[in-house]
Amino acid sequence: MKIVKIVLKDLKTVLSDKKALAMILLMPLILMIILNFGMKGVFMSGDFGDMSRINIAVVKQYDKAEDILRFDRTLSSGFFSQGMSKETAEELRESGEDVDPEGIFLGDFLDSEEVAKIISYRVEEENRAYERLNSREVSAVVLLPDNFIYDMKINMLTPFRNKVDIRVLTHPDMSISGQVVRSIVEAYSDAMSSVIIGKNVLVEAAMEHDLGDDGFKGMKETMEGISSAMEGIRVDIDNVEVEGRKNISSADYYAVAMLTMFILFAAGHGGRMLLEEKENMTYHRMIMAGTPKLGILAGKFFTVFLIALLQISIMITFSYYVLKVQWGSTLPVMLISLSSAFSVAGVGSTLAAATFKAGNYKMANIFETGVIQTMALLGGSFFPVDILPSMFQKLSFLSLNGTALKAYLKIMMGYGMEEIIGYVGVLTAIGALFLVLSVLILRGEGETVNVKYNKIKTAKA
């Protein structure tokens, strides 16, 4: 019963503190709006500036030798060489040997200065590529289809056009880098299409003006222009939906990012509460009134828990009505919210006990100014984790907010309960671990408390 009274008192105290309210409630709402609008373009264009390169796997589903052989047979067939002089046919065959669609895609395109800044690729066997995608070692798998060489040679060297369907498979958890890869591949397709269209116009114009096979004579020069066309590709990334999952907008992302970051400030606020009580002598008064110190600690734990829940409720409601953020199924969102608040309360309790023991606010200050910012960076509260350098990505598991952020985003994207239960477990375990730690720290403080004895120095003198 005393714990309930302590919690109610603490909540009243926090709610009557305008500075604290501004920090834990108003600030995240303002940042949510600013970042939503400020980063909207970034989410749409994928221009994340100095981001690390995106790893992809390229799978060759074709048989290169067979495709080349087949193309040669096609050139020699009566249907194709009909009406073409021997020299022209020979020249076309030589051009065909020089044109290498695989080299164009891998060497001229993916290795071009512009694309290589963003993408790093490795040619893989199909199964291995899928394994790497599942384990998130790569953000996407690019499938060069069956007959790729043959179809591309036909498209590039003959008046005909075969359909070439380059497929891009992405990991739903890496939606942003997946979008980048898709857009880059689309840029390749567009560039190739314009070259092929140019070639077709040339051939058709030659035929129209009855120039016979002269239209094919410039084919070699035309194809030599492909390399410069590849170099000229500007990567223009569009917003591409990830298959089967809802796309995350900047409003969605930063609503979650700010929520998961700012609930950490509730822990920071809670971290000061015990020492403030000690300094105000109210802690001593509670001890005098027969309140066990673990009871006082429990009061702080539940206070932080409720403050975090209050923050979460306000931010979800605000983002839903003002920014039109769809948070997904209610039950999983509630579960993530409760476990996040629990873990924050655990951290807040440990911070409170440690700050109390230290007798100064250094620890709470370091937590608020250093630890929260670091967690925010590693957890993806500033930028999505999958665009950060891989070293940072590996450290993201250290961030409590990062775990909560991933769980909320999964639900937003349409995943089910089974996908977030692991995150909920981790958050709950973090909360329990820190709660036990806080009890151990405060127990070590002994049964009685030290009061200020500011006059002792005078006594000594």
Add this chain to the structure above:
Amino acid sequence: MTLLKVDNLHKNFGSTKAVDGISFRVEKGEIFGLLGPNGAGKSTTISMISTLMPPTKGEILFEGRSILEEPKSIRQKLGVVPQDIALYPTLTGYENLGFWGSMYGLKGAGLRKRMEEVADIIGLNGRLKDRVDKYSGGMKRRLNIGAALLHRPELLIMDEPTVGIDPQSRNHILDTVLELNRQGMTIIYTSHYMEEVEYLCSRICIMDQGRMIASGTQEELVELIKGETLVSLKLDKPGKDILEGLRSVKGVTKAELVLGEIAVTGENVDIILADIIARITEYGRRISSIDVKKPNLEAVFLHLTGKALRD
């Protein structure tokens, strides 16, 4: 009947002896004063009696039971008014009283009734709906006292409850203390204000540098300097050189420089006053005021320690 017995109490902080072997008894129904300058060890003593701090050595018995062995059961019988304002400034007076009452196990109608009674006692009935940070210093002090009264303690321990407040509030608090005592409450009152202790306390323990230097009723303490009178002189140039000259005046037992004034103690000062003035004139000094004081606790403290309570 002895309510509290403190026996050979010590408290060390490292090599510093904050409390050094003090002993006293508090009788049921009395106001017991702990008088001493800042740093004398009063607050440390109070903290040990309040069960907030264990002594390094010694015994504290409440109604014959050791507070070190049974702190939890004894805490309910103690009301402590700390020197600092132990309240929540952003809550109202009413919310503060309600919270502290509930910490002592009061609830419902009983709590509300007791809050009204306490509000009457401390004279804050009309202001309980205001936030504490809007209160004056005196009002905060009164509410600080009120929070310690809610559970009807048998022993009220007040640690310098009038520090930093206006005379009107101070008088109100002193009258409140007397009223509580009239109602049967035993009170330990610590202060470095000699007048307050003289006004309130039936028995007094004088402390300095962690030690008890005298204890007894006011009469018993003043008896220590029986026949001696204190003369306080303000000079234009109060130097140490003149102290030697004054000490050589026949009948003068002490001459000290205290807070810029010359304090002369002696027997029959009325008679030797002329000699004192003459000696000062010999030294070429001009006297701006002379104050002949009756024997009081200030004089006792000066007599015993050679310094003023406010040093």
